[in-house]
Amino acid sequence: MTRASxxxxxxxxxxxxxxxxxxxxxxxxxxxxxxxxxxxxQQTLGDACAEKGLDAAQVIDKLxxxxxxxxxxxxxxxxxxxxxxxHRFHDVHRQQLPELIxxxxxxxxxxxxxxxxxxxxxxxxxxxxAELLDHMDKEEKILFPMLKAGGNPMVxxxxxxxxxxxxxxxxxxxxxxxxxxxxxxxxxACNTWxxxxxxxxxxxxxxxxxxxxxxxxxxxxxxxxxxxxx
Numbered sequence: 001m002t003r004a005s006x007x008x009x010x011x012x013x014x015x016x017x018x019x020x021x022x023x024x025x026x027x028x029x030x031x032x033x034x035x036x037x038x039x040x041x042q043q044t045l046g047d048a049c050a051e052k053g054l055d056a057a058q059v060i061d062k063l064x065x066x067x068x069x070x071x072x073x074x075x076x077x078x079x080x081x082x083x084x085x086x087h088r089f090h091d092v093h094r095q096q097l098p099e100l101i102x103x104x105x106x107x108x109x110x111x112x113x114x115x116x117x118x119x120x121x122x123x124x125x126x127x128x129x130a131e132l133l134d135h136m137d138k139e140e141k142i143l144f145p146m147l148k149a150g151g152n153p154m155v156x157x158x159x160x161x162x163x164x165x166x167x168x169x170x171x172x173x174x175x176x177x178x179x180x181x182x183x184x185x186x187x188x189a190c191n192t193w194x195x196x197x198x199x200x201x202x203x204x205x206x207x208x209x210x211x212x213x214x215x216x217x218x219x220x221x222x223x224x225x226x227x228x229x230x
Contacts, residue, residue, distance in 0.1 A: 010063045012056045016048055017041025017191040024202035025066040027195045028099045033059065041191040068092065078151075081218045082144045089210035090136045096203050097129040103196040111193065116186040121179045125200075128172050132207075135165050151222040159219050166211045173204050 010019065020026050020037035030037045035048050049056040072084055104122035111117045143158045177183065183201035185193045 010045070010060045012046030012049070012060070013044050015042055015044055019045060019063065020191050021194040021198055023063055023066055024195075024199045025095065025099070026063055027103060027192070027199075028095070029059070029062050029066075035059075037195070038190055038192045076217070078218065078221055079148050081213065082148055085210065085213055085218070086140070086144075089206060089213070090140070092206055093132055093136070093203070093210075096199065096206070097125060097132070100196065100199045100203065101125045101129065103192055103199065107190075107193050107196055110190075114186070116181065118179045121176075124172070124175060124179055128169075128176070131165075131168065131172070135162070135169070138162070147218070147222060155222050159223060163215060163219070166215060169207060169211060173207060176200055176204065 010023075016030060016035055016037040018041075020030060020041065027037060033054060034052065035045075035054075036043075040048070045059065046056050048054075049059055068088065072081070076084065101122055104118065104125055108117060108119065108122055138158070139162065143155070143162060146152065146155050146158070180197050180200050183197045183204070185197045189197075
């Protein structure tokens, strides 16, 4: 499911299962509120909230907040790009991966005898999380402060390291696609399995966009200057 097909509105009459599958991140909200989107996925959001004594409007607001703006200024400054990357990608990846790992573990355990169970998916997502956290930490502590300060001729070295790590992230995404049969759950998959693959597809889209924003928009601003000043 692409970003464009994400639901633009959420209503109390929609089922928990439908919302869990269509909106990446919804499962984490439902889990915290103890709303059963898997076995009880046919129940409407309104009915489920009424049973739990929850305000459906507040839950809907939480779900709507998961919609992420893609907009950047037409000619963003380096500082604007860095802030966009931090909030649109770094913060999002830190939210995405723990929930995906949790769902992958559940699917692998509950459906371990299913011929299409994604064996090794949780472990692969854990590897991706560790690598991404390390990568983002280096950007936040070393590279981004240098770029926001205007850069210098030495900045090409950390940029080169980040580009190299981006290639590794790309390889990890290829393996993720293979493990999830291109993010396509089998016929009759439970809501958790469907939501898991919706989430891995969204993670893939977000990480590709993240890498593109850095490689093609942010880094070239400083690489050309460093070469001229070298």
